[in-house]
Amino acid sequence: MRKLNTRFQPVITLLARLTLGGVLLVAGGLKVFKPTESANAVAAYKLLPTDLAHLIGYALPWLEVAIGLLLILGFMVRPAAVLSGLIMVVFIGAIASVWARGMLIDCGCFGGGGEIDPSLASEVRMNYFIEIMRDLGLALAALYLYFFPYGKLSIEKAAPSTKE
Numbered sequence: 001m002r003k004l005n006t007r008f009q010p011v012i013t014l015l016a017r018l019t020l021g022g023v024l025l026v027a028g029g030l031k032v033f034k035p036t037e038s039a040n041a042v043a044a045y046k047l048l049p050t051d052l053a054h055l056i057g058y059a060l061p062w063l064e065v066a067i068g069l070l071l072i073l074g075f076m077v078r079p080a081a082v083l084s085g086l087i088m089v090v091f092i093g094a095i096a097s098v099w100a101r102g103m104l105i106d107c108g109c110f111g112g113g114g115e116i117d118p119s120l121a122s123e124v125r126m127n128y129f130i131e132i133m134r135d136l137g138l139a140l141a142a143l144y145l146y147f148f149p150y151g152k153l154s155i156e157k158a159a160p161s162t163k164e
Contacts, residue, residue: 005148013077013151016141020084021071023138028064030111035061041113044105045094063087074154077145085142088135095135099128107131 031038039057070080150158
């Protein structure tokens with residue numbers, strides 16, 4: 001397995017960067033020009049005081065876009081991976097919390113958000129599981145990028161090794 005990673009690491013890093021960065025760029029881009037909708041989506045989780053939830057809802061899309069661009073360009077990959085991994089863990093916790101409390105909301109991950117009609121309860125609960133699995137996969141991609149930040153088509157390159 002180690003030989004496989006050594007051989008394909010630059011390509012795996014590129015794929016992880018483009019996947020994680022692309023998801024964040026799209027998610028943030030869809031919300032960035034709808035700040036009220038984004039703020040209401042964060043508030044719908046009922047985890048934070050309303051004013052703080054709205055503040056986070058206004059700022060989060062811009063943060064997602066910025067991190068997504070850094071990852072896609074391959075610049076400051078390790079810090080971007082840490083931030084995106086932390087964001088994914090927070091998202092997983094928030095979705096799990098809503099699920100455990102029996103709430104029915106749209107996650108607002110790609111715009112929208114808010115309460116959902118109770119007649120769609122089984123679909124919503126299945127979506128929670130899918131969203132948690134998606135975010136877990138993205139968190140694992142971020143973890144990989146933390147350990148292997150340098151890959152193909154990256155602005156940032158590894159420092160030359162000084163093997164003797």
